[in-house]
Amino acid sequence: MDTIRKLLSHLGEYRRPALIAPLCTLVAVGMEVLIPYIMAMLIDQGISKGDMGKVWLFGGIMLACAFVSLVIDSASAVFGSRASTGLASNLRDALFEKVQTYSFSNIDKFSTAGLVTRMTTDVTNVQNAFNMSLIIATRAPISLVASLVMSVVISPKLSLVFIAAMVVLSAALIAIMLKAMPLFGQVFKRYDALNASVQENVTAIRVVKAFVREDHEDQKFTHAADEVHDLFVRAESLLAFNNPVMGVAIYGCIIALSWFGTHSILAGDISTGQLTSLLGYVFNVLISLMMLTMIFVMVSMSAASGQRIVEVLEEEPDIVSPEDALTEVPNGSIDFDAVSFQYRSGDGEGQETLAGIDLHIDSGETIGVLGGTGSGKSTLVALISRLYDVDSGAVRVGGNDVCAYDTEVLRDSVAVVLQQNTLFSGTILDNLRWGKPDATLEECQAACAAACADEFIDRMPDGYDTMIEQGGTNVSGGQRQRLCIARALLKRPRVLVLDDSTSAVDTATDASIQRAFAEQIPDTTKIIISQRVSSFGSCDRILVLDAGRVVAFAPEAKLIETCDIYRDVHDTQNKAGAGADFDKLEGIAYDPISQRFDPAFASELPFEVDPAVEVELARKAGE
């Protein structure tokens, strides 16, 4: 009930059609109920007495009633769909707007696929149920009650037949529905799985293909689709019993009415016309009853959908700007004071992802961050721009707690090039201006030059007006990374975080990007997360993380002396030349038949390969 109230509060400007639709239905039903009654008068006063004038009169009235009811009924259908589609569109808007306010942890909670299902399938369910309710839910009970009242007025005794039939029919229908409803409930749950599978596979189709998992994914999908199919067949087979049950009830009523009715006519209790109209009411009553049960099923099925929508609408975004928020970040200094953090969902649950982090970074410093996968590097930097809130301790930027800033101001000043960065469909320029809407072409070009993106943009036929496909699929991994860096640079941030953002860029380009940083944004604090020690060339200090704890934080020369982890990584990578690239390539770019490195495969990799590494590997393959 509460859910329905909350959903309906989004009707907004569609409140009027939502009121008109049932009102129209009310009038239409009134007309329909009158028709059998007038029919009785036509028979009794016209046909029986041979009065043609009365026949024409009542016949005309009946026709008029039927026509009016038809027109009004259509109007009610139009208003009904206007109201329900309006409600759906308002709900989608509200959901979308709400999701925009979500923090990362809110999104983690629902999952992206979950949010998509809620905005599409669930809203459609609610829309259909609302449309049905507006029209049928007013029609059925009114028609039922009005027809019953009319029957009782005509003959209380004969109406007992109706009542008996109603009891039997309701019992049968309810039994069928109770059996069918859980099945429908399961269907909707399976739909979620189906949707998730579709979404996952369509967005990740490249990965599926690369791993030759098409057959496996195909089977998975077929299995999910078959389950939905089986459940539907079972549920619908149950519902198929509705019709014969209805038939038995209606014809049973007609036979009983004819039998008892003829006796009543002979006894002089009722007239022929009245019996005829009673027969008309049989249909009205029993069909209304059936519609009521259908509505009941429909509404309870969409109740789950409604609930899921309300959940999203009511979720409190857990990161909001404070009342008297600071609107300027004075400088790029960063402090972590005894910070601990733990994810609320997923694998990270139950153990601290970061524990007891104490860090002090001066404005303008360049910091490298090194650590194994899952050591908490991405998590650490997410706290700086307050993508997540700390559990204990405090994170300060420019001397103020991050929670004191307006989140928009903070995120403009702390530009993070995320590990899973995305470009949006639109031109390259559109994508760059995402960081700063009013950036001039010259500014964009300068940012691209610093990010070493200019060389490939200039080579593209349309230059800065080249269209980027959805998800940035028509640029290489390294090109995408460089565009994302340029986009972040345009913001002229106080703090720039690159989360493994040059992993797909060759070592030489990586180094020239860093040189450009040092020249162009000397005052910006730069945090560079990388798996390659070669990326740390320009770093003042390097932070070594392990299992969510700071192992060491010192200049490189000192780390090589004192930190075992760093020295190991440094030695291994230097031995292999551009080590990380080398390892990565040796694993991936091989010919599956000879199991050896094949330079032909290297050219198809999603990242650019250092030519030196390629030569070295080709040499090894030739041995």
Ligand SMILES: Nc1ncnc2c1ncn2[C@@H]1O[C@H](COP(=O)(O)OP(=O)(O)OP(=O)(O)O)[C@@H](O)[C@H]1O
């Ligand atoms: N959104 C999330 N929800 C739940 N747990 C998460 C989430 N993101 C990361 N984790 C967990 O937190 C831990 C640290 O993850 P994090 O992404 O910070 O590692 P990382 O050092 O950046 O690794 P990588 O080098 O692979 O990028 C991991 O164990 C991971 O499973």
Ligand SMILES: [Mg+2]
């Ligand atoms: Mg990471």
